[in-house]
Structures are given as C-alpha cells and as structure tokens.
Amino acid sequence: MAPRVLISDSLSPAAVAIFKERGVEVDVKSNLDKDQLAAIIGDYDGLAIRSNTKVTAKLLESATRLKVVGRAGIGVDNVDIPAATAKGVIVMNTPFGNSITTAEHAIALMFALARELPAADASTQAGKWEKNRFMGVEITGKVLGIIGCGNIGSIVADRAIGLKMRVIAYDPFLSPERALDLGVEKVELDDLLARADIITLHVPMTPQTKNVLSAENLAKTKKGVRIINCARGGLVDEDALRKLLDEGHVAGAAIDVFAVEPAKENVLFGHPRVICTPHLGAATNEAQENVALQVAEQMSDYLIRGAISNAINFPSITAEEAPKLKPMIALAEKLGSFAGQLTEGPVKQVKIIYEGGAADLKTKALTAAALAGLMRPNLSSINVVSAPAIAKERGIVVDEITRAAESDYESLITLTVVTDSQERSISGTVFTDGKPRIVSIKNIKVDAEFAPSMIYVTNEDKPGFIGRFATTLGNAGVNIATFALGRDQQGGSAIALVEVDGEVPMAALEKIQVLPGVKAGKVLRF
Structure with a gap:
C-alpha cells in the first residue's frame, strides 16, 4: 500500500509531481480549518505544511497513521514538537531552501536602512525634492554584528565581507575554526x-533566544x-525598541518579522526611521520552489526508503x-526488548557499547531503538522517535561508548x-543473513536468533536439566523449535534460550520455574 501525504498549505505544483514520481499518493487540500483537518488527518502517513497549518497536540491525537510532518521552510513554531515526538512523528524542515533569499533580504534592508530608501522614494513620488533631508551612511567600514551565524548568518557574513564591512558574530555553536573560515570575529553578546554599528538577527526562536x-x-x-x-518575531522587545528609536x-530599524503575525498593527508602525516588510x-520564486521541492524529496x-533528512527530533539517516x-x-x-522484559524495578542507567562496524553507524538512532525496546513492556505506545525524550523525562542516564572491534564479530x-x-x-550482532542474533547474556556465550515466542531460563549447570525441561514442555504440548545453551564454567551458571512454537501455558512455565537447579524462568515475546 503506497504511503499517502496531505499538502495542507500552498506549495509549488512541482512538489506534487515529486511525490507522485517517488510512489507517494498525494492530496492537496489547503485552507482547511482545524476541525476539517482533524477529520481527515487519520488517513495520511505524511503532512506537508508551510506556516499556516498548526500541528497541535490535539490534531496529533487524530493522526493515527501519521509518520512525518514536513515544513517547507525553516521555522517550526507552528508544530508542537514535544507532542509530535511523543506521538512518534518525525518533524522535518528545509533549512537550506530559502537561506540565500533570507540573507539577501537582510542585506537589502541594511542598504534601505542606511540610505533611507523607502522614505526618500515616498517623498520624491509625492513631488518633493528633499535632497538634503535624506543624509544616509556608508556601509563600507562599518561593524556588522551578526547574532546567529548558522546557514543564513554565514551567508550574510560572506556578503558583508564582500561589501568591505567588518563582521563580528555571536553564536555559542560557532567554533573558532569555522569563524576563521568565514572571516568573522567570534565575540560574546555584550561585546x-x-x-x-548594525545588528542583524539570524537565530531560531527558542527559550534561549527569545x-x-x-x-x-x-x-x-x-x-x-x-x-x-x-529571523523571528519575539527576538526583539518591540516596545523597548520603539522607546530607543x-x-x-x-x-x-528594519523589521520583517513581528511578535504577532499577521501584523495589522504594531508599536513600531509609523515611526519615520522604521522600515517594515510583511x-x-x-x-x-526561487526560494518557494526550492523549499517545496526539498520537503517533497525529504x-x-x-x-519510501527510511532516509531521514533535516529532522528536528531524530538523527538524520541518509538513503545510503x-x-x-x-x-x-x-x-x-x-x-532492548530482551532486557526490558527481564528487568524488574525502575531503570537507573543504560550503557550501550558499539564495537567495530556498529561504531561507524548513526549510534543515536540505534540507541533510540534500544531505548524503545527497553521501555515498551511498560509503555506500549513508545517508539524510536519518542524513546529518548521519555528516557530523559524518567531520569534514565544513557551512556554510549564506541570502540574498535574487540571480539570475534565484525x-x-x-x-x-x-x-x-x-x-x-x-550482546548481539547481525550476520550476513541480515538476522539479529544474541551472542552473549551476562558474559555467557550463547548463539540464538530472536523468535516470536521464547523461554529464557537460568539454571545450575548440572546433569538432567535438559531432559526434565524438555519433558515438561512435551507434557504441556509445547514444541521446541531451537535450543541454545551457554555456561560460564563446568558446573557453574548456565543459560537456556529456547524458541518454541506457539504460546507457553502459564502452568507449564510454573513447572519449569520449580525444576531442580532452575534459578529463574520467563517467557519472552519478540
């Protein structure tokens, strides 16, 4: 069954074509109100939006099939990220599609501000010739302060350096090496x-940047x-800015974004030294096309392929x-599921070691999967997207370790x-057949595939156990499919991991648990 995507905001027709070319069914239904959207969202695997559609926790309750929300643009203020994560929905944006356009708009506003172009235009077209009124300032040699030197900020820096400006940047995530490559001076905010001389903002709206x-x-x-x-309304205190103006x-001031949008009225409107754009x-045209194409491709x-690009709430995974x-x-x-089914009591810490080839993969995605398996016995709705956040909420310490192969496994x-x-x-690995296998439990070597129904037994390594165990299952009408054994030493502790056909009656499990030498026995389901 082909996945279905709903486009609920205005996107380029090219996006529809890409979805269809890739084998995705697509419907375009824009201008829906929240109730209309909630009534149909349960039929879709994906939702493609711009800024008009609000993806709220309430809407997500109706989105029973939804796997991904794609925002054609950078800002995801209109998506409830925690609610989407808890629901297991990937949220993607398109951070590069409109970077150049936004950077160019900032540069254009800088020129308009420096030379008072909108006011000079209005005055001249009104029949006045106020040449002496509009005395601007040169851009050359001025200090441009960039708050946020990511995708857009770095493009602004490049253009400003080309205009012979001196560029300083505040960005906690900007490395000294990257600053050197860009030709900017990294500074603290107060500096x-x-x-x-000119300050331009290029940061997302977060609790830290608000x-x-x-x-x-x-x-x-x-x-x-x-x-x-x-960048985003709410980054600037508009009342304080008006007072200082x-x-x-x-x-x-040149303002393209406002705390409340659409901005039909604003404290900055009407000031002679303020330029506002909507x-x-x-x-x-280029940016609208780019973000539409990008969100459809992602x-x-x-x-179709399981590749994840530009996700807000999950590690990226390439198609390769x-x-x-x-x-x-x-x-x-x-x-994780194996450990979760056997663990009693609250989990305090999870340690995951990735060796050999596993260490070269996206371990964040693997850890998310392990956490999902671990917590699923108690939280049936958990998945790989929501698991890391839920583990954090529960105070579980998660440690990842990567290292070169130290075992016999690749x-x-x-x-x-x-x-x-x-x-x-x-411990487990994947052999060339692509099937996951258990190779060690509590440092005892064992070789077993995961199966839908299994019995896990820890026992003393003494003669007679296997016979008594098999007889107990045989008497209960339970057929053994595979039988994996391991022990730490002769006469020491032993493990049996047994695949069986069908369900294991509780009465049979209880008899196994009281067999001589048995320490514990449990049914596992995968």
Whole structure:
C-alpha cells in the first residue's frame, strides 16, 4: 500500500509531481480549518505544511497513521514538537531552501536602512525634492554584528565581507575554526552589542533566544545603532525598541518579522526611521520552489526508503545508510526488548557499547531503538522517535561508548541495564543473513536468533536439566523449535534460550520455574 501525504498549505505544483514520481499518493487540500483537518488527518502517513497549518497536540491525537510532518521552510513554531515526538512523528524542515533569499533580504534592508530608501522614494513620488533631508551612511567600514551565524548568518557574513564591512558574530555553536573560515570575529553578546554599528538577527526562536534583544540588551548598544530582524518575531522587545528609536539612541530599524503575525498593527508602525516588510525573508520564486521541492524529496525518501533528512527530533539517516542501519536498528530494539522484559524495578542507567562496524553507524538512532525496546513492556505506545525524550523525562542516564572491534564479530552491540538491585548485559550482532542474533547474556556465550515466542531460563549447570525441561514442555504440548545453551564454567551458571512454537501455558512455565537447579524462568515475546 503506497504511503499517502496531505499538502495542507500552498506549495509549488512541482512538489506534487515529486511525490507522485517517488510512489507517494498525494492530496492537496489547503485552507482547511482545524476541525476539517482533524477529520481527515487519520488517513495520511505524511503532512506537508508551510506556516499556516498548526500541528497541535490535539490534531496529533487524530493522526493515527501519521509518520512525518514536513515544513517547507525553516521555522517550526507552528508544530508542537514535544507532542509530535511523543506521538512518534518525525518533524522535518528545509533549512537550506530559502537561506540565500533570507540573507539577501537582510542585506537589502541594511542598504534601505542606511540610505533611507523607502522614505526618500515616498517623498520624491509625492513631488518633493528633499535632497538634503535624506543624509544616509556608508556601509563600507562599518561593524556588522551578526547574532546567529548558522546557514543564513554565514551567508550574510560572506556578503558583508564582500561589501568591505567588518563582521563580528555571536553564536555559542560557532567554533573558532569555522569563524576563521568565514572571516568573522567570534565575540560574546555584550561585546557585539557595544561594538556593532548594525545588528542583524539570524537565530531560531527558542527559550534561549527569545527576547535576545531585550530592553536591557538594547540599552547596551552603541548610540546610532541600526537593527535588522529577518529571523523571528519575539527576538526583539518591540516596545523597548520603539522607546530607543524615539529617544534617538537607535538610528533605525528594519523589521520583517513581528511578535504577532499577521501584523495589522504594531508599536513600531509609523515611526519615520522604521522600515517594515510583511515576512518577506523567503518570498522569492526561487526560494518557494526550492523549499517545496526539498520537503517533497525529504518526505518521500523517508516514507519510501527510511532516509531521514533535516529532522528536528531524530538523527538524520541518509538513503545510503538506511539499508545498513535497518538490521542494526532491529537488533538494538530486540536487545532492548530482551532486557526490558527481564528487568524488574525502575531503570537507573543504560550503557550501550558499539564495537567495530556498529561504531561507524548513526549510534543515536540505534540507541533510540534500544531505548524503545527497553521501555515498551511498560509503555506500549513508545517508539524510536519518542524513546529518548521519555528516557530523559524518567531520569534514565544513557551512556554510549564506541570502540574498535574487540571480539570475534565484525559488529557488536552490548546493552547493559542498571537498576537498584541488578545489572544485566546482553550482546548481539547481525550476520550476513541480515538476522539479529544474541551472542552473549551476562558474559555467557550463547548463539540464538530472536523468535516470536521464547523461554529464557537460568539454571545450575548440572546433569538432567535438559531432559526434565524438555519433558515438561512435551507434557504441556509445547514444541521446541531451537535450543541454545551457554555456561560460564563446568558446573557453574548456565543459560537456556529456547524458541518454541506457539504460546507457553502459564502452568507449564510454573513447572519449569520449580525444576531442580532452575534459578529463574520467563517467557519472552519478540
């Protein structure tokens, strides 16, 4: 059955063509209200949106099939990311499709601000010739302060350097090496505020960046500064900015985004030294086409091939990596499930060691799968997307270790679960047949495939156990399919991992648990 995608906002027709070419069924139904959307969302595996559609927790309750939300654009303010993650829905954006367009808009606003172009145009077209009124400033030699030097900020920096500006940047994630490559000076925020002639914002809206240009920070800027915001409304305290404009401390502001949009009224409107545009950062034909094509390609690749690109809430997986990862993800999830079915009491810590080839894969995705398997016995709705967040909420410490192969296996994953009362380890690998296998339990070597119905027994290594065990199952009408054994030493502790056909009656399991030498017995299901 082909996956189905709903496009609920205006996207280029080219996006529809890409979905169809990739084997995805697509419907275009824009301008739906929230109730209309909720009524049909349960029929779709994917939802492609721009900024109009609001993907709320309530909408996600109706999205029983939904696997992915694709936002054609950068900002995902209109998507409830925690709710989507809890639901197991991948949320993707398209961070590169409109980067150049947004950067160019910031540069255009900088020129318009420096030379007062909108006011000069209005004056001239009104029949005035106020040549002496519009005395601008040169861009050359000015200090441009960039807050946020990611995809868009770095393009702005490149263009500004070409205009012979001096560029300083505040970005906690900007490495010194990257700053050197860009030709910018990395500074702290207070330093940028004190030195910049022009400040331009290029950060997403997060709890850390909200109101980054607060009244307090705006007061730290140098007199005559000019402010540009093409990023997100809410990054600038609009009331404080208006006050400093009125006082002449801020020489001008060019604002493309507002705290409330659509902005039909705003405290900044009407000020003679303010330029406002209606969220035009990504408004070029090229950008609209690019983000539409990109979101269609990303969503199709995920729904058809399992590749994940530009996901907000899950590690990226390329189309080339997906086939290699698939059996290893299955292994990680089953190792987690094995441990989860046997673990009693709250889990305090999970340690996962990736050896050999496994260490070269996307271990974040493998860890997410292991956590999902581990917690599923208690949380049936959990999945690989929601698992890391739920583990964090529950205070589970997760440690990942990668290292070169130290065993006989090309790839090996070892999962250790720690509770207040015990520590349990299990190791597994994937052979050339692509099937996950258990190769060690509690450091006891064993070789067993995972099967739908299994019995796990720990016992003393003494003669007669296998006969008594098999007889008990035979008397209960349970057929043994495979029988894997392991022990730490002769006469020591032993493990039996037995695949059986069908269900194991509780009465039979209880008889196994009281057999001589048996320490514990449990039915496992995969």
